[in-house]
Amino acid sequence: MQVQGFKAAAVAAGIRYADRLDLGMIFSTTPAVAAGVFTMNTVKAAPVLLDQQRLLTGKAQAVLVNSGNANACTGQQGMDLAVATGSFAAKALNIDPGLVQIASTGVIGEQIKEEPFERAMPGLVKALSADGFDDLAKAIMTTDLVPKIATATIDVLGTEVSLLGVAKGSGMIMPNMATMLGFIVTDVAIEQPLLDQLLKVAVERSFNRITVDGDTSTNDMVLVMANGAAGNTALSDPNSEAVHDFAEALNSICLDLARKIVVDGEGATKFVTIRVTGAESEASAVQAARTIANSALVKTAFFGEDANWGRIIAALGRSGCSFRQENVAISFDAVQLVKQGLFIGGDCEEEATKVMKQKAFDVTIDLGEGECCGEVYTCDFSYDYVKINADYRS
Template sequence: MKIQGFSFSAVAAGVRYKDRLDVAMIHSETPCVTAGVFTTSMVKAAPVVLDMERLQHLGQAQTILANSGCANACTGEEGMEAAKTTGRLAAERLGIDEGLVLLSSTGVIGEALNVEAFEKNMDELVGGLSPTKFDDVARAIMTTDTVPKTAERTLILDGKQVSLIGVAKGSGMIMPNMATMLAYICTDVVIDFAPLQEALRFANSRTFNRITVDGDTSTNDMVLIMANGCAGNTPVMTLDNPAGAAFVEALEDILKDLSLQVVRDGEGASKMITVRVESAGSEIEAEVLARTVANSALVKTAFFGEDANWGRILAALGRAGVLFDPNMVDIFFNDVQLARNGRAVGGQSEAGAAEVLKEKEILLTINMKRGVDFAEIYTCDFSLDYVKINADYRS
């Protein structure tokens, strides 16, 4: 996976564990128009705070320096200084302004970042930059992920081919109110900052903001997009024209691909579930209802146990804070209807639903019969392995 003007590198620096890729770099030959969305948690990691400041000031970046193994969160002034120091090390070796380096970390919260690991390995990291090492970046940012997550898209703008490539990590602590844990998009489109930021916010709201693994929001969540302009298209100055709309569509498509990869790789997950609430009073209402069901531990464990317990779904809807008539609700597992007007359908529906629950990807449809709007939230089941993974995450 390649894109003009960008190069990539990753090394096994020993930030926390030995002999595994854990520090990665994404670098552009020239400064890029750069936009980002970040965790809405009140507890923000040092790299999140620093990146927000740098993008607000410049709207540009040239390099992303990322690490796994340590979140550099809840580390106070020491953590902020560590983030600045690692960014300064990269900038000096690359010969660029340190304000053009964005930092990104994932891993254990509350532990000091191993700056020495960066110092010892920065020459190798920068020296190893190559257009062909994007997959190494994907592996270096993994924590409890079982597979790397990448995607690519192309589109034509004004007769020019525009490319986007993306990478994400995330498996647990996933219910963003902006993004998943970490995601980076590189594109060669020519675009101004304002439409790029607007496009990212919109596309993110319909993709990463619609996924949940466990209902927890990370201290380190971020999605960054860098646009180096190498495609040579007529500059995208607004999203209110065919070119702008086409770019947003491509960006939403690649973010949805990555976000669904995150859900499929949810910690210990055996099934991916799309919760679709339709015929709601508004899209916001539909999203709130769908998210409440998707986050229900009782619903998620029922899916893992392959128990067609639709009563748990109706009960979850009841605590979502949305007014509705429970005697109007229909519930389907794929095309098998389990509840009609808030009551059991009976007959062969339980047997049909039991067969659906054996599948790896399931559509749960909830018809509220209140209006015309709908929303989808993407989630996974809760398994015994989820508990095991998170019970000894630090060991």
């Protein structure tokens, strides 16, 4: 799918490995209103710090992204590199450097050289194409096994509007803001403060509800650019039906990408939705679900296809969520194992084990305390997760 006024490309710049797509670009033919959500990790990569400063203008026209090196914990040299590479891109595109967003992903703590960026820039800009997002999605992969793309087309005030998102993420995933890297482009015309508001809501209900290993990266970011090329009357009223429709599409893009990250979690063999119902508040439900979803004991039980509900209720008990044990019910899909805080018995554990042999299933924990609910998406811990992360830098 194409989005009016946007192009993308990727090349093999040799940043870490030879003959592998590792440098990508997104370009809007006109300056776009832009918004971003960034990692809450106190340790932030140079690109994150630079982008946060530049986004204060609410405008962007290009994104330059590399894989293989995170440019994190690299001091002033790393910041100088981020500024320099953005300048290479701005010069090649003939735009203001302040309109270039920078993103990096890969190994933390290693310095990165300017030369591969400068050498590859002319070819990267020349390769820009409306159909270049597939290559871009491949270029930002690290331990990812598959590229991640999501699209949507909607009617906004009688005008067709398109959205396209790409993301990367497989390990070091429990964003406290966003995902590892996510870029969304749309040709809708929209006021910047409203776009910023809608992105934050979309991220909270998607990227902030996933976990692979409970780790928040130094480089996490989600950027959205809207260039208005669709020609609709600019969206400005948050209560209008048109804004509601656009928000639903944006939410859908973010949730699709977030789910794909969990499915592609390092070494993952299961996609599991942890759903907590009957909570006193949504925040409490999400807190409980996230604690369960991050439990190494729970996640290894998922891998072993062991319906060990004791690990689930133990994680629930340390979550800080308010509940009474005698009210708790636990089910795997439609198979209930626990009622009023106690094991039901019979053949329910055998039936639950059958559920766990599926590639995807739900675990529902009903607290019996209120009317609120929340979901977090997670995966299992397999042998391969340890193997991948034991020698990641090699």
